[in-house]
Amino acid sequence: MATIGSVVPFLILLAALFVTLDPFSLSPIAGEKHFKVLSVPQPSLEVLASIPRDEKDTLKNAKLVYGGQILGPESVLFDSHGRGPYSGVSDGRVVRWEGPEKGWVEFATVVSNRTEICNLSNPPTPNLKYEHLCGRPLGIRFNKEGDLFICDAYFGLLKVGPEGGLAEVVTNEAEGEKFKFTNDLDIDDDGTIYFTDSSTKYPRSKFFFPIMEAEETGRFLKYDPKTKETTVLIKKLRFPNGVTFSKDHSFIVIAETRIGRLIRYWVKGPKAGTWEHFVWLPGYPDNVRTNPDGDFWVALHCRRTAFDRFMNDYPTLKQAFLKLPINQKILYTLFSGKPHAVALKYSADGKLLQVLEDRKGETTKLLSEVEEHDGKLWLGSVLLPHLAVIDKP
Numbered sequence: 001m002a003t004i005g006s007v008v009p010f011l012i013l014l015a016a017l018f019v020t021l022d023p024f025s026l027s028p029i030a031g032e033k034h035f036k037v038l039s040v041p042q043p044s045l046e047v048l049a050s051i052p053r054d055e056k057d058t059l060k061n062a063k064l065v066y067g068g069q070i071l072g073p074e075s076v077l078f079d080s081h082g083r084g085p086y087s088g089v090s091d092g093r094v095v096r097w098e099g100p101e102k103g104w105v106e107f108a109t110v111v112s113n114r115t116e117i118c119n120l121s122n123p124p125t126p127n128l129k130y131e132h133l134c135g136r137p138l139g140i141r142f143n144k145e146g147d148l149f150i151c152d153a154y155f156g157l158l159k160v161g162p163e164g165g166l167a168e169v170v171t172n173e174a175e176g177e178k179f180k181f182t183n184d185l186d187i188d189d190d191g192t193i194y195f196t197d198s199s200t201k202y203p204r205s206k207f208f209f210p211i212m213e214a215e216e217t218g219r220f221l222k223y224d225p226k227t228k229e230t231t232v233l234i235k236k237l238r239f240p241n242g243v244t245f246s247k248d249h250s251f252i253v254i255a256e257t258r259i260g261r262l263i264r265y266w267v268k269g270p271k272a273g274t275w276e277h278f279v280w281l282p283g284y285p286d287n288v289r290t291n292p293d294g295d296f297w298v299a300l301h302c303r304r305t306a307f308d309r310f311m312n313d314y315p316t317l318k319q320a321f322l323k324l325p326i327n328q329k330i331l332y333t334l335f336s337g338k339p340h341a342v343a344l345k346y347s348a349d350g351k352l353l354q355v356l357e358d359r360k361g362e363t364t365k366l367l368s369e370v371e372e373h374d375g376k377l378w379l380g381s382v383l384l385p386h387l388a389v390i391d392k393p
């Protein structure tokens with residue numbers, strides 16, 4: 001027994017060295033020299049407990065549409081003539097639904113030399129390897145003139161005319177720093193564009209790292225089409241994502257994904273130019289959209305888990321844990337649980353009005369946007385090969 005007793009501390013030392021040095025580069029963060037986990041501010045358990053669940057699993061009754069025809073429709077949009085939906089998809093194109101006969105038709109591309117390496121595989125699987133060559137359109141919005149503005153994760157803020165075609169770059173840097181992960185936008189009545197760059201440290205193909213680190217290099221920006229100037233409005237955000245104007249255009253709601261909250265930036269009134277915390281969310285949001293009533297629909301990628309909550313408080317432990325040779329997919333499940341769907345509706349003053357879920361992800365999951373249009377909710381997903389639709393409950 002004495003020998004085992006002396007061997008145990010040695011094994012612990014060896015394990016500690018293994019974790020620290022990762023000699024075989026087996027850990028998910030191997031090769032990321034500047035990877036540094038931060039602690040994350042969190043809502044109290046009381047705040048979270050006050051947010052109801054959808055015991056009826058309303059979203060289980062959603063209908064999946066266009067299965068296998070598109071991959072990763074992150075944002076969903078209709079134009080002023082009612083045409084659509086339009087969506088930016090995984091193969092780098094913005095596509096438009098033109099009815100059952102024509103199906104999904106290419107509307108815009110973001111690179112001039114789109115080649116076959118960009119095409120969807122069969123069955124469709126994410127094309128992370130070539131996204132930086134083909135583009136990855138995320139948030140899309142029309143201005144009053146019918147021009148489509150596109151936040152492409154790799155190429156910045158782009159624009160294409162009402163007839164579509166090859167989009168041109170509007171802006172791709174601010175304060176001498178290139179955008180690395182342009183994500184979502186909204187447009188003011190005077191044409192000014194407000195948008196997010198989720199990270200200045202990692203591109204979208206490495207989204208695992210900014211999420212795990214909870215790093216704070218995200219920016220909220222403004223582009224003025226008259227002066228052609230790009231201005232940084234907020235710095236040090238943790239994965240800023242969805243952007244939407246309030247119905248009266250007095251403020252903008254921004255989804256700060258890695259903190260799991262909405263913040264608001266004032267455009268008009270006495271607080272113009274300042275921002276504040278708005279709403280704690282029960283999970284991690286993607287896009288946020290304003291409906292015709294002036295309420296905000298928030299799509300959650302996933303709810304908070306106990307494991308994530310614990311790790312958010314102990315960054316050093318989390319950093320060590322991430323040096324273990326554990327596969328990224330397993331880590332993803334540990335931190336975010338089995339895929340499920342959550343959509344939340346808030347009033348203009350931040351009151352929770354409705355919670356819609358598919359708690360076990362039986363029909364739909366991993367939502368990236370809720371777009372309310374003609375009495376229906378259109379549910380986008382940055383990962384799945386379909387859209388989901390449900391009559392507004």
Ligand SMILES: *[C@@H]1O[C@H](CO)[C@@H](O)[C@H](O)[C@H]1NC(C)=O
Binds near residue numbers: 117118
């Ligand atoms: C487009 O051209 C550039 C420059 O020649 C090349 O690096 C890139 O791979 C091409 N893109 C695609 C999608 O083939």
Ligand SMILES: *[C@@H]1O[C@H](CO)[C@@H](O)[C@H](O)[C@H]1NC(C)=O
Binds near residue numbers: 115116119
């Ligand atoms: C790739 O997609 C383009 C349309 O974007 C199409 O014209 C071409 O035939 C496709 N190539 C292959 C090999 O499927």
